[in-house]
Amino acid sequence: MKRPEPFKIKMIKNLKRLSKDEREKKIEEAGYNVFKLRSEDVFIDLLTDSGTSAMSDQQVSEMVKTEQAYAGSDSYYILEEVVKDILGFDRFVIVHQGRAAENVLFSTLLKEGDYVPNNMHFDTTKANVKHKGGEPVNLVVEEAYDMDSNTDFKGNMDIQKLEEFIQEKSIEKIPIIMLTITNNTGGGQPVSMENIKEVSELAKSHGIPFFLDACRFAENAYFIKKRENGYEDRSIKDISKEMFSYADGFTFSAKKEGLVNIGGLLGVRDEKLHEKFKNLSIILEGFPTYGGLACRELSAVAQGIIEVVQEEYQTYRHQQVGYLADLLLEGNIPIIEPAGGHAVFVDAKRFLPDIPQENFPAQALTTELYKESGIRGVELGTSAFGELDGEGNIIPAQMENMRLAIPRRVYTFNQLEYVAHSIQKLYEKRDEIKGLERTYAPKLLGHFMAEFKPLE
Ligand SMILES: *Cc1c(COP(=O)(O)O)cnc(C)c1O
Secondary structure, eight states: OOOOOSSOOOSOOOOOOOOHHHHHHHHHHTTTOGGGSOGGGOSEEOSOSSSOOOOOHHHHHHHHHSOOOSSOOHHHHHHHHHIIIIIOOSOEEEESSHHHHHHHHHHHHOOTTOEEEESSOOHHHHHHHHHTTOEEEEOBOGGGGOTTOOOTTTTOBOHHHHHHHHHHHOGGGOOOEEEESSBTTTTSBOOOHHHHHHHHHHHHHHTOOEEEEOTTHHHHHHHHHHHSTTOTTSOHHHHHHHHHHTOSEEEEEHHHHTOSSSOEEEEESOHHHHHHHHHHHHHHTOOTTTTTSOHHHHHHHHHHHHHHTOHHHHHHHHHHHHHHHHHHHHTTOOBOSSOOSSEEEEEHHHHSTTSOGGGOHHHHHHHHHHHHHSEEOEEESHHHHOEEOTTSOEEOOSOOEEEEEOOTTTOOHHHHHHHHHHHHHHHHTGGGOOOEEEEEOOSTTGGGTOEEEEOO
C-alpha cells in the first residue's frame, strides 16, 4: 500500500476539461508547442515542477506576517538563518530564479572561450554559459545515456573524463566546475555523496572553484539515504548539509525545492567573490535583502526549505514519482530507469522508433498526449537540445524524451493513474503518430518559442 499523503487539502482549484476537438484546435494554434498553450486549457499540467508547488498554510502565513521593506526586512534574516542551518552557507545573494543565479555567476567568472564542465547542463545553464561566450561540457558517466542501465547513481560525473578534460584544456580555461544534483536533463538522476566528494577534491587539487547546481538537492539527499552505504540512518537535512559542505558555492532555483512560485539563491564561501556577486546582482536583480523578489517570497522560501528536507515529505514525493513510473513500466512503456526524483521521462526513441529525430519524436509525442487527454508534458530532446550544423541541418540530441514533471503536493494518486492510462492508450496506437517539421526556432533556448507543423 502507498503511504498516505502527509498533508490534507485545504483549498482546491476546479479543473476544466476541453473536448478532443477543442484541444486539437488549441495545439494547432499553439504551433504544436505546448509552451504556447494557455494553462487553463490543460487538464493535468506536468510541463514542469518549477514554480508550480502548492504552498503550505505555514508558508502562506509567514508571507502575511513579514515586513515589506526595501532594505533589511526580517524575511531576509529568517532566510539567512535557514540557509546557514540547512545548506551550511553564510554567504549568498538572493535572485529571482535559478537562471538569474547562473547569469550573475557566469557573468562574473567566465571569459570568452572558457569551458564549464558539469555532469550535465540544464538548458538554462547551458544557455547562460554560451551567452557569456563559454563552452558548456557534459561529462556525466556513460550509463546516463543507457536507458536500460538501472544503476543507482546515473547522474554521477565521470571522474576520469573530468581529469582528462582538465589536463587537456589547462586550468586557466576552466574557471569553474559544476555538478547538477539531481541531474534534471538526464532524467532527474542522483549523484552519490562519494562522487560529490571526488569532484570536490579534484577541483580543489587544481584550484578550480566547485559549484553545485542544487535545484533538487533534497531529492538527491533522499536517494543517497536510500541507496548509498552509511547514510540510511542519517536525516535528509544532515545529508543535505554534507553535500553542500564539499562545494565552494551553489546555484538554487527556489521554484523547485523552495516549494514556492518564484525565487533563487546564489551561495558562495569566498568573501571577495560574494562581494562581486552582490554588486552585480544589485544591478541585475535588486538590493541584497530582497534580490528581485517581494520580501514575502523570501519568507515562503525559508519555510519551504525547512519543509523540503522533512522525511515524510520526501517519502511522499518519491512515492508519487515511483508510482507513475511503475504504472508505465507495467504497461511496457519505455521510460528512463530507474525513475528520477521529480519526473518520469518517456523515451520517445523507443516509443516512436520510426520517426527520425529530425522530425522531433518527443515533441510529437508531447503534442499527441495533449490532444489525446489534455495532459501537458514537455519535450527534452532534439527541440530542446539539438544543434544546427553549418548548413542549417539538425544535429539530433543524444536523448529524446518526453518529461512528465510532477508538481509538488499538487496532484493525487488518482490523477497520476489517469496520466498512465492516457499514455497507455497512446502507446497502443503509436503507429498512427506522425513526426513534425520545425518551422521556427530562435538560437538559444529555442524550444520555448519554437513552432512546428505536422508532416503529411
Ligand atoms: C530549473 C533549473 C534551473 C533554472 O532555474 P529557473 O528557476 O528555472 O531559472 C537550473 N538548473 C536546474 C538543474 C534546474 O532544474
